[in-house]
Amino acid sequence: MSILVNKDTRLLVQGITGNEGLFHTTQMVAYGTNVVAGVTPGKGGEWVLEGKVPVFDSVKIAVDATEANAAVIFVPARFAPDAMFEAADAGIPLIVCITEGIPVQDMMRVRNYLDQKKVRLVGPNCPGLLTPGEAKVGIIPGNIAIPGNVGVVSRSGTLTYEVLYAMKNVGMGASTCVGIGGDPVNGTNFIDVLQMFEHDPQTEKVVMIGEIGGTDEEKAAEFIANKMTKPVVSFIAGQTAPPGKRMGHAGAIIEGGAGTASDKIAALTAAGVRVAKHPEEIPSLLK
Amino acid sequence: MKLHEYQSKQLFSKYGVPIPKGRVAATASEAKQIAEELGGRVVIKSQVLVGGRGKAGGIKVAKDPNEAETLATHILAMTIKGLPVRKVLVDEAADIAQEIYLGITNDRAAKKPIIMASAAGGVDIEEVAATTPEKIVKIHVDPLLGLRDYQARDIAAFIDLPRDYWRDFGRIANGLWQAYLANDATLAEINPLVITRDKRLVALDGKMLIDDNALFRHSDLAEMRDLDEEAPAETEARKYGLSFIKLDGNIGCMVNGAGLAMTSMDILKLFGGEPANFLDIGGGAGAEKVAAAMRIILSDPNVKAVLYNIFGGITRCDEVARGILAAMEEVKPKVPMVVRLVGTNAEEGRQLLADANMITAETLADAAQKAVAAAQAA
Numbered sequence: 140m141s142i143l144v145n146k147d148t149r150l151l152v153q154g155i156t157g158n159e160g161l162f163h164t165t166q167m168v169a170y171g172t173n174v175v176a177g178v179t180p181g182k183g184g185e186w187v188l189e190g191k192v193p194v195f196d197s198v199k200i201a202v203d204a205t206e207a208n209a210a211v212i213f214v215p216a217r218f219a220p221d222a223m224f225e226a227a228d229a230g231i232p233l234i235v236c237i238t239e240g241i242p243v244q245d246m247m248r249v250r251n252y253l254d255q256k257k258v259r260l261v262g263p264n265c266p267g268l269l270t271p272g273e274a275k276v277g278i279i280p281g282n283i284a285i286p287g288n289v290g291v292v293s294r295s296g297t298l299t300y301e302v303l304y305a306m307k308n309v310g311m312g313a314s315t316c317v318g319i320g321g322d323p324v325n326g327t328n329f330i331d332v333l334q335m336f337e338h339d340p341q342t343e344k345v346v347m348i349g350e351i352g353g354t355d356e357e358k359a360a361e362f363i364a365n366k367m368t369k370p371v372v373s374f375i376a377g378q379t380a381p382p383g384k385r386m387g388h389a390g391a392i393i394e395g396g397a398g399t400a401s402d403k404i405a406a407l408t409a410a411g412v413r414v415a416k417h418p419e420e421i422p423s424l425l426k
Numbered sequence: 427m428k429l430h431e432y433q434s435k436q437l438f439s440k441y442g443v444p445i446p447k448g449r450v451a452a453t454a455s456e457a458k459q460i461a462e463e464l465g466g467r468v469v470i471k472s473q474v475l476v477g478g479r480g481k482a483g484g485i486k487v488a489k490d491p492n493e494a495e496t497l498a499t500h501i502l503a504m505t506i507k508g509l510p511v512r513k514v515l516v517d518e519a520a521d522i523a524q525e526i527y528l529g530i531t532n533d534r535a536a537k538k539p540i541i542m543a544s545a546a547g548g549v550d551i552e553e554v555a556a557t558t559p560e561k562i563v564k565i566h567v568d569p570l571l572g573l574r575d576y577q578a579r580d581i582a583a584f585i586d587l588p589r590d591y592w593r594d595f596g597r598i599a600n601g602l603w604q605a606y607l608a609n610d611a612t613l614a615e616i617n618p619l620v621i622t623r624d625k626r627l628v629a630l631d632g633k634m635l636i637d638d639n640a641l642f643r644h645s646d647l648a649e650m651r652d653l654d655e656e657a658p659a660e661t662e663a664r665k666y667g668l669s670f671i672k673l674d675g676n677i678g679c680m681v682n683g684a685g686l687a688m689t690s691m692d693i694l695k696l697f698g699g700e701p702a703n704f705l706d707i708g709g710g711a712g713a714e715k716v717a718a719a720m721r722i723i724l725s726d727p728n729v730k731a732v733l734y735n736i737f738g739g740i741t742r743c744d745e746v747a748r749g750i751l752a753a754m755e756e757v758k759p760k761v762p763m764v765v766r767l768v769g770t771n772a773e774e775g776r777q778l779l780a781d782a783n784m785i786t787a788e789t790l791a792d793a794a795q796k797a798v799a800a801a802q803a804a
Contacts, residue, residue, distance in 0.1 A: 243642075249537065251569050324534055353534050379694075
């Protein structure tokens with residue numbers, strides 16, 4: 140078992156003929172992910188990856204033809220909201236949006252619309268999902284993680300890679316790694332994923348990687364204290380970040396005194412979570 | 427991106443929000459001329475992108491054009507919270523009967539815009555929120571429906587606005603909503619919205635923050651950015667699509683990914699060092715971008731050592747190595763550099779840098795400790 144993606148995932152790639160879309164589709168297929176279709180409006184009828192993956196003009200047409208049950212989005216920020224609406228309207232239950240830089244007002248409209256449809260959105264501005272040995276949906280390098288029993292959830296990309304890699308170096312594997320993304324308004328939050336890990340029989344322990352901005356880590360701490368039986372280890376990035384400055388991610392900003400790393404660490408510690416001083420310390424806290 | 431008061435008010439005015447007559451001036455003589463045109467008492471308001479201008483003495487009332495010139499001379503010579511005053515707004519003075527707060531921002535937890543109002547306007551709203559939260563009304567706006575008229579009436583009723591003003595208040599609330607929506611604002615705020623003694627509602631002060639991610643569809647707003655108000659290195663970084671923030675330490679950092687960049691700063695501090703900057707070169711950065719990043723880092727005279735921490739995913743370590751070599755050729759850095767390359771094409775990257783006289787590291791902790799030691803030895 141694992142969460143969200145596995146061997147039964149039938150993946151559709153939106154923006155498959157673009158530079159990034161094509162590169163990462165190649166990587167996902169090489170990893171063993173079942174990529175059943177691509178969508179690029181105007182390029183329906185073409186094939187990519189030496190005739191392995193058919194391209195369709197719309198998500199609806201692609202779903203009708205291939206029964207895709209998950210979509211990953213690689214289209215540029217100005218078109219990504221439309222891509223998310225389109226995937227939701229075509230009835231795809233899991234949408235993973237990798238795209239970075241989507242305006243927050245667009246994301247509020249997307250999120251409020253998708254909530255009416257009971258669609259799970261992961262991201263945007265995220266590295267996607269990886270169930271080691273089964274499927275990779277997004278851009279997490281496949282070779283930095285091995286299968287195992289640790290669930291990983293994170294707001295960051297390369298920082299997550301550090302943690303997976305440090306775990307692999309001591310022979311520790313992951314059940315599923317979920318990158319929820321660094322934007323202030325996204326589809327899936329820590330609590331959603333913690334709940335899934337709590338119910339997943341393969342997952343025995345959880346790593347939660349947070350950062351400054353917002354209050355999702357504090358809410359997650361409350362959930363962990365009240366609802367979780369599995370041990371959780373954490374790391375919070377941005378302890379030295381100055382207030383009022385957006386630290387790369389649109390969501391990583393200390394505003395009006397809220398969202399500091401020290402508040403988050405205090406909340407997590409109080410909930411019984413062991414918080415690492417730096418990411419490479421995580422494997423030893425998991426032992 | 428922050429807009430100045432005068433820019434925000436001009437935008438509000440476009441959407442039907444009444445603002446005082448006035449113009450912006452860069453010199454005291456211009457200020458005097460504007461005061462002559464307006465006639466009567468005027469307010470001279472420093473235009474800097476920080477709060478607390480009034481408390482700092484950057485807002486003064488002048489009774490005539492001569493006093494306007496004197497006060498403008500004084501204010502234009504001021505520095506407020508480290509920012510030199512380069513412009514003043516000269517507005518007609520209002521006779522204030524009451525001050526109201528009205529603002530729209532994004533509630534990230536609720537994933538919806540939120541409109542807030544209070545009869546206790548004119549002061550720092552965060553202070554009101556902290557001390558007397560019951561004096562603020564907050565209503566979420568459905569982003570798919572927009573602000574509805576009944577919501578504006580609910581607000582007017584909560585703040586005990588006399589009914590005579592409800593129609594105008596509704597127009598102002600809707601105008602503010604339109605300004606927020608059309609300009610991709612993350613904050614659109616009128617503080618204070620005043621009732622004048624001659625019974626008009628006027629937005630005396632305005633503040634807007636614009637979503638940087640949305641600037642691709644607002645070239646007019648992008649041009650309003652006041653480059654005088656930010657560090658030149660940050661302007662330069664934006665040109666290359668780099669995310670850069672200057673800090674006070676002495677160890678320069680170049681990292682791919684925002685979370686990892688923050689972590690690299692944190693870990694330097696953990697081992698007794700002080701980061702000189704936050705710098706995320708982003709995903710898939712090529713040699714040219716890396717070279718620009720290095721020039722920006724080394725333009726800071728405080729930098730005594732540089733830490734390169736690259737975890738290759740989309741970013742290829744060999745590309746980064748080529749950028750480092752190209753920039754070293756050009757800049758001829760004299761400070762020690764610690765480099766850690768992991769992931770995609772890391773081996774090729776390391777080979778390229780083998781002759782570059784750089785300190786190499788395997789783990790993040792190792793890299794941070796070596797960078798701290800190098801900076802302390804310098």
